[in-house]
Amino acid sequence: MSRARGIEKPMAFWIIQTLNGLSFSMMLFLVAAGFTLIFGLMKIINIAHGSFYLLSAYIGLTVLRATDNFLLATIASSIAVVLVGIAMQSLFLRRFYMKELQQVLLTFGFVLIIADVCLWIWGGNPMALPKPSLLRGSIWIGNVVFPSYRLFVIFVGVVIAVGLWIFQEKTKFGAIVRAGVDDEEMLRGSGINIQVVFVGVFGLGALLAGIGGMIGGPFVGVFPGVDVSMLLLALVVVIIGGVGSLRGAFVGSLFVGLVDNFGKALFPELSLFTLFAPMAIVLAIRPTGIFGKIEE
Amino acid sequence: MKALEVQALSKNFGGLRAIRDISLEIEEGERRAIIGPNGAGKTTFFHLISGFLFPSSGHLSVFGTEVTHLQAHQRAALGMARTFQVTNLFQKLTLFENILLGVQAMKWARFCFYRRVTAFRDIVYETERLLKEWNLWEKKDTPLKNLSYGEQRQIEVIMALATKPRLLLLDEPTAGLSPAETILVTSIIKGLSREITTLLIEHDMDVAFDIAEKITVLHFGSILAEGSPDQIKGNPKVTEIYLG
Amino acid sequence: MPFLFAVLILLLPFLFSNYYVGLATQIFIMAIFAMSLDILVGHTGLPSMGHAAYYGVAGYATGFLCLAGIKNFWLVVVLGMGLGGLAAAFFGLLALRARGPYFMLITLALSQVLWGIAFKWRSLTKGDDGLPGIGRPIIGWGIDLKPDLYFYYFTFAIFLIVVVALFIFLNSPFGCTLRGIRESESRMRALGYPVWFYKYVAFIFAGIFAGISGVLWVYYSGFVNPSYFAVDLSVKALLMLILGGSGSLFGPLIGAGIIVLLENLVSGFTERWSLVLGIVYVTVIMLFSEGIFSVFRRGRN
Numbered sequence: 001m002s003r004a005r006g007i008e009k010p011m012a013f014w015i016i017q018t019l020n021g022l023s024f025s026m027m028l029f030l031v032a033a034g035f036t037l038i039f040g041l042m043k044i045i046n047i048a049h050g051s052f053y054l055l056s057a058y059i060g061l062t063v064l065r066a067t068d069n070f071l072l073a074t075i076a077s078s079i080a081v082v083l084v085g086i087a088m089q090s091l092f093l094r095r096f097y098m099k100e101l102q103q104v105l106l107t108f109g110f111v112l113i114i115a116d117v118c119l120w121i122w123g124g125n126p127m128a129l130p131k132p133s134l135l136r137g138s139i140w141i142g143n144v145v146f147p148s149y150r151l152f153v154i155f156v157g158v159v160i161a162v163g164l165w166i167f168q169e170k171t172k173f174g175a176i177v178r179a180g181v182d183d184e185e186m187l188r189g190s191g192i193n194i195q196v197v198f199v200g201v202f203g204l205g206a207l208l209a210g211i212g213g214m215i216g217g218p219f220v221g222v223f224p225g226v227d228v229s230m231l232l233l234a235l236v237v238v239i240i241g242g243v244g245s246l247r248g249a250f251v252g253s254l255f256v257g258l259v260d261n262f263g264k265a266l267f268p269e270l271s272l273f274t275l276f277a278p279m280a281i282v283l284a285i286r287p288t289g290i291f292g293k294i295e296e
Numbered sequence: 297m298k299a300l301e302v303q304a305l306s307k308n309f310g311g312l313r314a315i316r317d318i319s320l321e322i323e324e325g326e327r328r329a330i331i332g333p334n335g336a337g338k339t340t341f342f343h344l345i346s347g348f349l350f351p352s353s354g355h356l357s358v359f360g361t362e363v364t365h366l367q368a369h370q371r372a373a374l375g376m377a378r379t380f381q382v383t384n385l386f387q388k389l390t391l392f393e394n395i396l397l398g399v400q401a402m403k404w405a406r407f408c409f410y411r412r413v414t415a416f417r418d419i420v421y422e423t424e425r426l427l428k429e430w431n432l433w434e435k436k437d438t439p440l441k442n443l444s445y446g447e448q449r450q451i452e453v454i455m456a457l458a459t460k461p462r463l464l465l466l467d468e469p470t471a472g473l474s475p476a477e478t479i480l481v482t483s484i485i486k487g488l489s490r491e492i493t494t495l496l497i498e499h500d501m502d503v504a505f506d507i508a509e510k511i512t513v514l515h516f517g518s519i520l521a522e523g524s525p526d527q528i529k530g531n532p533k534v535t536e537i538y539l540g
Numbered sequence: 541m542p543f544l545f546a547v548l549i550l551l552l553p554f555l556f557s558n559y560y561v562g563l564a565t566q567i568f569i570m571a572i573f574a575m576s577l578d579i580l581v582g583h584t585g586l587p588s589m590g591h592a593a594y595y596g597v598a599g600y601a602t603g604f605l606c607l608a609g610i611k612n613f614w615l616v617v618v619l620g621m622g623l624g625g626l627a628a629a630f631f632g633l634l635a636l637r638a639r640g641p642y643f644m645l646i647t648l649a650l651s652q653v654l655w656g657i658a659f660k661w662r663s664l665t666k667g668d669d670g671l672p673g674i675g676r677p678i679i680g681w682g683i684d685l686k687p688d689l690y691f692y693y694f695t696f697a698i699f700l701i702v703v704v705a706l707f708i709f710l711n712s713p714f715g716c717t718l719r720g721i722r723e724s725e726s727r728m729r730a731l732g733y734p735v736w737f738y739k740y741v742a743f744i745f746a747g748i749f750a751g752i753s754g755v756l757w758v759y760y761s762g763f764v765n766p767s768y769f770a771v772d773l774s775v776k777a778l779l780m781l782i783l784g785g786s787g788s789l790f791g792p793l794i795g796a797g798i799i800v801l802l803e804n805l806v807s808g809f810t811e812r813w814s815l816v817l818g819i820v821y822v823t824v825i826m827l828f829s830e831g832i833f834s835v836f837r838r839g840r841n
Contacts, residue, residue, distance in 0.1 A: 043641040045589070045648060047771065092826065100641045101587050101778065105825050108775040112818030120812060228771065232656055235649040243642065269663055272656040279653065283634040283646060346730060372732030380730075386723035397720045400713050401731040409714035409745075416713065459731055 012144050017265050018258070023150040025257025026157020027220065030212030031230050032237040033164060033249045034205025040181040040244020041201050043100050044093060048107040049234060050227030051114040052206045056081045056213030057222035058122050061129050070132035074214045078207055084114075085206025090199050115227060124224050129217030153215050160211070164246055177201060181244035182293065233260065236275050240282045242289030251290060297360045299324045299463050299493035300345065305354035307344055307517075314340045315351070316517040324359075324462075325490040329508035330497050331528075333537055336514040338497045339381055342467050345495075346378045347371045358463060373402070377461035379452040381468045381497075385440050392436040394451065396423045398458030422458075430454055446477040453484060457492075464488070466496045470503050482506055501538075505529065513537075549696055553689050565692045567793070567800045568699040569756045573773075574780040574792035575706055576749030581778065582786035583710060584742045585722030589644040590651025591777055593631060594624035594747035596768035598754030600658065603671040603764035613677035617755050624751020625744050632743035636736060648771065655769035670765025677759055685759070695756060702749065707789060709745070718742055719787075779821060783828070 035049045060077035064070060088110060096102040135149040168174040176197055180187040188194055212230075213222070220226065233256055241252025256275060263271030282289060300322040307315040315337050322328050330338050343349040345356060347368030356364045363371050386394050396413070399422045400406045414420060427433045430450070435443065443451070453469055469485065470478045478500070485507050488494060498504035504511060505525040513521045513534050521531050528534055553561045573595055580586040598620035605616050635646040658665045665671065676685040685691040709715050717738055720728045728735050758764050767773070776799055784795025802820065807813035 039641070039645065045641065045645055047648075047775075092822065095826065100644060101581075102782075102825055104589065104644065105775060105778060105782070106822055108771070109818045109822035109825065112814050112821070116812055116815035116818065120815070228652075229656075231771075232649075232652045235645065235652060239646065239649050243645070269661045272653060272660050276653045276657065279649065280634060283637070287634075287637040287646075288642075348726065348729075367734075368729040369732050369734050372730060378730050380727070384724055384727045384730075386720055386727065388723055389719060393716065393719070397716060397728070398731055400716070401733060406713045406717055406733065409709050409712045409741075412708055412711045413713045413716050414711075419713070455727075455731070 015144050016146075017262055019146060019150050019154075021258035021261035022254070023153040023157075023219070024216075024261050025253045025255075026154050026161075027212050027216040028230075028233055028237060028257050029157055029161060029250055029253035030208045030215065032234045032241070032253050033161075033246055034208035035234040036238045036241070036244055036246070036249045037177065037181075037201050038205045039238065041177055041184070042093075042198055043098075043184075044103045044107070045100070046107050046202075046205070047104060047231060048088070048110040048114065048227075049205070049209055050230035051111050052081045052085065052209035053213035053216065053230045054118055054222060054227040055084065055114055056210035057129060057217040057226075058118050060214045060217060061122075061127060061222065064129060068133070070214075074211065077214055078210045081206045081210030081213075082203045086199055086203045088206075089202035090195070093202075094195060094198070111227065115224060119224055126221050126223035128219070128221040129214070131218045149218060153219075156211075156215055160208070161246075161250055168246055173197075173200065233275075236279050239279055239289055242292030244293065245289070245291040248289055248291030297324060298322060298357070299326065299359060300495065301355075301357040302345070303355040303357075305341075305344060305356065306352050307340060307349060308352045314517050315344065317354070318514075318517070318519055320512060320519065320522070322493060322495060324493055326510065327494045327508045328496065329504035329511050330495065330514060331499075331501060331504050331511060332514035332520070335516075337517040338514055339467060340517075341514065342378065342465055342497060346376060346465055372459065372461075375462035376465065377456040377459050377463070378465035379456050379467055379469060381471060383445070383448045383452055385448060385451060385455065387441040388439060390437050390439055391432060391443065391451070392423060392427065394440055394455065395426055395458055396420075398455040399423045399426065401459050426454060426458060446473055449473055449477070450481060450484070453481065457488075461492060463493045463495065466494065468497050468499055470498070470500055478503060550693075553692060558688055561688055561692045563800060563804055565688070565695050565760055567797045568695045569753050569760060570777075570780065570796040570800055571793040572699060572702050572756070573750055573753035574777050574784070574796050575702065576746045576753065577777045578781055578786050578792050579706070579710070579718070579742055579746045579749070581781055582788070582791075583715065583722060584718040584739060586739060586743070587640070587644050587778075588635075588647045588743075588746070588774075589778070590631070590647035590649070590771075590774050591746070591750055592769050592771070592773040593647075593651035593654050594627050594750040595754035595757075595773065596651075596654060596658065596764075596766075597627040598624040598751035599758045599764045599768040600665065600671075602755045602758040603674060606674045606758075607671060611678070613679045616677070617752070620755035621748045621751040624754060625748040628744045628747025628750075629740075632740050632747075636739055636743065648774070651769055651774060652771060655766050655771075658766040658769055665766070668766060670763050670767075672763040674758055674762050674764070676762075691760060695760070698752065698756065702752065703789065706749070710789075714738070714741075779824075783824065 031049065031053055035046060038044055038046050056077040059080050060073040063073035063076045067073065092106050093103050096106070131149045135152050138145045138147050139151065168178055176187065176192060180197060237249060237252035237256045240255060241248030255278070259274050259278070260271060263274040298321050302318055302320045305315055305318045306313065318341065330341065332338055340349065344351050347363070347366060347370070351364065355362065358371060358374050358376055361374055363374065386397065396419060400419050403419065405416050405419060427436050440448065449469060449472070453466065456464055466485065470481050473481060482503055485494065485496070496504065496507060508525065511523060511525055511528045512519055513528060515537050520537065521528060521534055523531070552564055577588060577591045580588045601620050601623045602616055605619060610616060631647065631650050635643055635650065638646055659667055661667070676691060678684045679694065683690065685694055717728070717733055721735055721738060725735050754768065780792055780795030780799050782795070783798050784793065785791030803817060806816045810816060
């Protein structure tokens with residue numbers, strides 16, 4: 001039980017908040033996973049990562065309004081975002097291999113471009129994606145009501161997490177990515193076409209962030225500025241969880257999602273402090289993050 | 297007092313035992329060469345002595361002071377200086393600025409942030425003196441990257457000498473040099489005062505035998521043989537590892 | 541040549557309208573900010589991505605102090621600089637354990653978190669609305685900087701002082717050491733320099749100078765809000781260094797001039813100025829990543 005404004009919080013409050021936190025975490029995981037892979041493999045700080053979320057949610061919204069088909073909207077927005085991501089990497093970022101500063105500045109340019117195009121087309125009013133009609137209800141478990149959609153988000157997040165794990169551990173491409181994150185020089189010397197790997201990972205990152213945008217659209221919403229907010233959370237996740245580690249992104253997202261959610265519910269003004277402190281502590285004790293690799 | 301004392305030094309990288317239980321002593325003023333085939337661990341050994349790597353076990357002392365857990369810059373303060381096998385100078389700075397950084401390294405003035413460096417006449421004069429002594433004065437304003445490879449190898453040595461070291465570690469000083477340049481660098485090293493203890497890694501055995509009074513041969517991370525140049529030349533185990 | 545430049549600056553208000561005087565003021569403040577960043581980027585080789593953090597800390601400090609009624613301008617400046625330095629002292633401890641891209645990531649994250657705190661902590665910072673209504677200071681000797689003209693000359697004077705201070709700092713033994721670190725950290729360690737210490741002190745100095753620009757901008761614009769911490773500002777400063785040439789004394793000024801003029805020109809032109817600027821930045825980086833003026837400066841080296 002806790003007290004806020006003299007009102008005791010019932011058990012149901014905590015359960016709902018945990019559920020909300022977990023669903024937020026799963027959506028955040030989608031965004032952070034791509035970000036951490038892109039940084040871990042290519043050392044690119046993709047400031048435009050939140051822009052993938054933004055663009056995907058807006059495009060999805062439009063398709064959704066036209067077709068009322070959530071799946072179709074997700075496919076359409078994913079394709080769009082992946083194309084943008086692939087273009088970004090292969091046409092622009094690729095030219096500055098190993099020049100991280102220029103790459104970051106380029107991604108910033110894209111943030112401005114994408115954000116303004118979205119503002120131009122969709123305007124500045126905050127919007128929320130309508131939930132898929134199947135998932136608009138709630139489920140009763142015991143005497144607590146769970147919104148179906150939130151459960152769906154958690155389900156999707158876990159499924160994708162497992163899928164990514166299988167990809168990373170069991171497939172050849174995944175092994176290449178893992179090796180590259182660990183030791184890029186080794187990858188370069190191995191004869192594998194490194195540019196293909198880079199484009200693939202960048203596209204994958206964009207895809208994940210795009211799906212995150214669709215999934216998060218109904219409860220986080222989409223509005224100018226959500227790109228920066230998502231980026232900030234992804235940064236905190238990756239620093240706490242460790243760079244280049246999917247496990248770290250998962251654990252970090254759980255932590256950040258829950259803390260952020262409870263923070264917003266209990267002390268809305270100081271919620272960022274509750275994220276800042278753990279981040280600072282992790283940086284002080286283990287600078288590479290909980291699951292990051294240690295550099296000599 | 298020994299210039300360098302190494303006791304049971306080992307270094308492991310994961311499963312790889314790069315340095316296995318090495319012990320040796322170098323007297324003050326001595327000239328010692330470390331030789332051995334590729335992969336014997338010579339440069340790793342240097343990194344351990346100079347503080348760029350920390351040992352997995354064992355102890356190191358420099359002029360009587362235990363340095364095993366000291367950082368590289370702390371060891372330099374005890375009088376240690378080193379050169380690098382791959383030229384490691386300040387490419388975008390001028391030759392003058394390069395040497396100046398070496399001269400200023402061991403002085404308190406290096407922390408001063410409110411006066412221009414040109415106001416420190418002793419540092420400037422010493423830099424000028426070094427450049428003139430080594431016949432490099434005309435090139436003082438040349439960016440280092442515009443100097444030839446041979447000149448840069450030479451400046452590697454001069455840079456190390458600028459800090460007035462008592463123990464000088466030279467990592468393959470003649471690597472990649474022409475025969476004429478090799479003779480030049482060799483005579484520089486031989487001409488060094490006996491106040492500087494010199495420890496040298498060399499791949500070129502003629503240079504090693506020419507400069508050093510005592511040779512230590514490394515093989516797979518341990519000491520295979522130690523002795524005077526004649527003893528080493530005549531040692532069948534040594535010739536075997538180079539030819540076999 | 542610099543003399544001509546100084547004369548132009550002094551005569552500017554009589555040649556151009558008040559609008560351009562304001563722009564010039566902005567350029568000088570941004571130049572100070574960019575120069576502070578260049579200590580790290582151009583001279584020490586530390587690609588700091590969250591430099592707006594110290595600018596913002598000083599800015600909010602100024603805002604709070606002014607709204608609390610503190611009238612002593614120089615006290616505010618010293619506190620602003622001090623807090624900028626303090627924030628850098630704290631962040632430096634966290635960020636300097638990392639190198640290269642990871643260092644960039646941490647510095648970015650730290651400044652972004654400050655942005656988030658400024659945004660969310662409405663009871664303290666009024667969030668997105670910010671703290672408006674900060675008046676121009678009276679700097680002593682009865683000089684009120686309310687007229688834009690006076691503020692302009694004052695800012696130019698501060699700019700000159702900062703230039704001189706940085707000139708001495710960057711050409712001191714300490715400054716030379718920083719450039720050595722930029723070129724080869726391992727060589728510096730082998731020579732006996734305590735490299736981490738130098739980086740840390742440089743970080744703090746950069747924070748202090750960034751603080752000056754933060755204080756100035758609050759007095760110039762009259763308000764402070766979370767945008768002071770925005771990633772936009774940190775990245776723009778880097779762009780200024782790339783465009784104007786990093787590692788040089790006046791490069792940051794040139795870069796600041798280009799960016800400020802460009803932004804104002806474009807935003808006067810079209811509502812889609814953000815899009816245009818994004819395209820311009822991408823184009824410039826693709827074409828001129830070595831810095832437009834490095835080609836000209838190579839002759840003078």
